[in-house]
Amino acid sequence: MSSPAAATGEQLPEPATSLANRYGRPKRRLTKRAKLILSSILVLALILGALFLSTRNTKTFEPKDVAFSLVSDRQTDVTVAVSMKAGEKVTCGLQVLSEDFGVVGYKEVLFDGSSPELKPSGGRVTVQHKVPIRTVFAGVSGGSDACWNS
Structure with a gap:
């Protein structure tokens, strides 16, 4: 087929x-x-x-190291100013450093922007504190380490 x-x-x-x-x-x-x-x-x-x-992560505050003075081998005065919104509260960790950048003193300080004696300029205030910090050795510099809202 x-x-x-x-x-x-x-x-x-x-x-x-x-x-x-x-x-x-x-x-x-x-x-x-x-x-x-x-x-x-x-x-x-x-x-x-x-x-x-x-x-x-925008911050509404700005810390500024103003000065430090060595009072003795066991104490350093650190002056820090924080510019912030009026009514805001900011906590900063202040530290004192040695020659080899080791932390020899530390203290946390509250910067309160709601104090009635502060006069806001453009809705912002600047709070400045001179803080005595006890140290374990003589420090060579000091200032703010970190700041955060309280």
Whole structure:
């Protein structure tokens, strides 16, 4: 018996051996429009992330080391001023350092911006304290180490 295709003189198609038939069709690439949309979303996400991170840790106060004076080998006076919003309270850790930058004295001090005798300028006040700090050795410098809202 012969097939009807063989009777008419046509040959049967041979199985295709191309890679597309063996492994499937290749994936389509993204269009220019899709690439533009995806890159725009990525840029917008990066900008929003940068804005979020830059505004997240903004401080409303600014400490400034004014002076220090060596009273004795066991005491140093440190003067620090903190500029802050009126009514705000800030605690600062004040330290005295030795020649090799080791901490030889430390004290935490509260700077209260809600005192009635302070006169705000532009909604901000500056509170200054001269703080005696006991030390274990003679210090060569002193100032604020870190400050935080109370």
